[in-house]
Amino acid sequence: MQFCDECGSMMHTEGDTWVCRDCENEAQRDAHAEAAMTTQDGQRDDGTPAVADATRDATETMQEPCPAGDCDSDRAYYEMLPKPGGSYEVRLFTCVECGHKWRES
Template sequence: MQFCDECGSMMHSEDGEMVCSSCGAKQSKDEERAAEFVTTETQSETELIETEEGANFEGKPTADDVTCEKCGHGKAWYTIKQTGAADEPPTRFFKCQDCGYRWREYN
């Protein structure tokens, strides 16, 4: 990630240079740190957290301390995603192993 020297906002890549999302200032890419950057284009499927409707939860960790609101089954697959600020607890997304019902839990 590269930040603007003018205002401190996060920059994005555009036409081979970095452009500030807030003030529009342009800088050359920080090539020295470019190897450390990770984008969704280079991440493997195992690194991504899928929480949308068609996500495959099977094979993910299992929670046996939950109860499905729809069928009452006591086991569900789950994934964890940071949906709020970094100082807030993450959200757990569940899929019932019996009926497939999906829900989320905020800690």
């Protein structure tokens, strides 16, 4: 898949040239670069990602009231995980008393 350097749209091929459908920008095709592109058939499926567990390897707790309606605990284990895409982190909590899980909002 090739994207236009001018407008960012997806390009299509016409012979030895990539052509943008939006702005009609053209670029020469590069057989070596195209061979390195991964197709969906070439990708592997690693299955469903593991669910984070803030109690795993956690020894520290912090004061954080449990949002579960029938729990009066004010302590929770916590874990910081990077958000997909790496833009920032999210804090995951697990109640020390009832095991309810939630994330910082």
